[in-house]
Amino acid sequence: MGWARGLYSAALHLLSPLIWRRVRHEHALTDSRGGAGESPRTLRLGRIPETPPGERMLWLHCASVGEVLAARPLIEALLARYPAHRLTLTTMTATGAERARALAAARDDARLISRFIPLDFPAAAARFVSRLRPELALLFETELWPNLMAACRRRGVPVAVVNGRLSPRAFRGYRRLRPLMREALACVDWLAAKSSADAERFEWLGMARERTAVVGSLKFDIATDDTVIGVSQRLRTRLGERPVWVAGSTHEGEETRLLAAHARLRESYSKPCPEALLVLVPRHPQRFDAVAALCARAGMRVARRSRGEWPTGECAVYLGDTMGDLLALYGAADLAFVGGSLVPIGGHNLLEPAALGVPVLTGPELANFAEVAETLLAADALVEVADEAALAAALAELLGDPAERHRLGEAGRAVVAANRGALERTLEGLARLLPPK
Template identity: 35%
Template sequence: MRERFGFVAKQKSESVWFHAVSMGESIAAKTIITELLKQQPHLNIVVTTTTPTGARQIIEGLGDKVTHHFSPCDLPGTIKRFVRRIKPKALIIMETELWPNWLHHMRKENIPVVLANARMSQKSADKYLKIKSLSTSMMQSFSKVLAVGEHDCERFIKLGVSPENCQTTGNIKFDQEFQLNGANGYFPPWSSHQDAVWLAASTHKGEDQLLLEAHRFVIDAFPQAKLIIVPRHPERFDDVARMIEDNDFSYARRSDAESWESSVDVLLGDTMGELMLAYELADVAFVAGSLVPVGGHNMIEPAVLGKPIISGPHVHNFQEIFRELEEGGGAFKAGTARQISDIVIELFKNEAYREKVGNQAKAVVEKSRGALKRTVKALVPFL
């Protein structure tokens, strides 16, 4: 609570202030900061986040390389106190987090503000246009807007950002690197199993039963089909195992080699840190956390491996990424067991179509890479 009102430790030297709201923005901020510290190890960086999940990303990912605080409230006295204590020479705001008092005070103090990995949907732009005088004032406070796409850049300019201060750099999240961390594959009995393995990745409570129902439909149409189901949280492994049994599926557990049989219907992924191996084995990937309002999980992981992607309707944590994948022909949205199974069956039946969709998902990622390099280059003059 003290941090929310600007009561933070005083910095001994000027800092670079990064602000990220929650998990998605924090992942992008962490990527930028890591690259900046490679180039300029002595940078003094302060990171603020709004949510505990965002804080966890920064603290676990960057540790003592940065100073973390929860973000100050948008009150004049609070922001003055906070700025006085952290001594920022620049503020880099991730994505779209606009606070009038923050921006007004930074402009008054001649501290440059950069909006990085910036997004502006048409819906949000329409809302800002309803308060045009305030939104124009805020937009003119930015020294630079680094937009993820051309349409975003056009909307920022329409709202008041000068064209020379708006630059399209791409989405940093596409520059993440992923490692395949196992030499012997994920499930050896299925290593030669062709064209019929689908994966439900990072499932949450309320999703597993629906996905098992979808698998029943898939098996009815495609008897040799197999399902890998990987719960997001280890404390749910045993509950999901019982659920698989209750649905009368034969199954193996990734952690128990004695249970490994090629004839099983379902593999329960009850280990941690091996999701990329599971994606590699699968022919089709359902990215969970999206049938319930969690906000989805990272679709880039299966996309870089050229896998067709299915997601539920709740993708707000990765909305822009999913939109690009969907528009690029590499992803589908489905909200019911029947809708999911219909897509899986169609992909299983048509190998050429499945490969085309997977290649289109991979192409979206490859086309979008390079944003990190462009963003860092644009930030250097402000540091």
């Protein structure tokens, strides 16, 4: 073990009381156990069933909900291209695990397995890899766990980073850990970067240029299946002619601004049609109740999707407090605002509504999706607003202009279609690392 990873591992052990407190808290908030009778400690120490001898296993790790959704086309493609393999999908967060299990249940396919990734203690990492015995480890975006990567290297498991990205903010943090990152990246056999800027940041941290390729963003290969479209159409039909906008993946401090924009919109919206409806979808399920209370304090009547309530004409807000429905809710809207962008989070996936042909609005905080935002802006397929007042004005203008909404929606759809292909390029690179089918 190199000195940097040794110090890192020692720090993890010193911080373990705080780490375990956070793990227990998250599991309690989400009521996500991950397995009958299994405690968080068992789940997070790599104590998984051993892969039976002769069974071929792939392993893909995603951080949380957004990454699982973005990785779905890759998951489907891997299961289709490697029918002799099973695929273990791991997540770090309990909400991510819920989404992974929902994906596995929707497929009704025993070949897709959902598990928690172990905490990156050396023994837990070694135990997990030795029991899973994957033929290939895939780490999605920025999920660089030094002890897990080292455990793969010791057992001869090829490691690939797919959809690799390093935002400027993340890069500044990793720069302070450059010796540790150099040691971790030495375990990576192939890195598929989203952009040349991401590739350069990885290379500065120690990733070998000859093992790096710029393939584009997998997010452009977003899947919009008929089931999602069907749910969207039924929702839109039931909502009728009232103007509807969705605010998806919202965060604390952001909902207050969105509700203020909605209040302005409802006051200024003067066309002879029902009042505007905001479909509000918080990013984290543990905040659903708090956001419902926030709507009530703002004087807005709210219907909650989780309770089967329907937004009648007097309802101002429809709270999307269920998991896995955001795409369908986007598809039922006239306009979509993507959250994490009016507060310093860095934004979320602008391509989800764009792929459905729904006009996209965003705030100015877009560090995590800078390249995607630039591509959409260059095609005049994105409306960026500075604050809630500008958002209310943009909403009112667009809701009164069906032709411009149609143009924006089609422009966004065209951007997604024109930039597809990262999935195929990623699969071609991975084929060089996998043994024969």
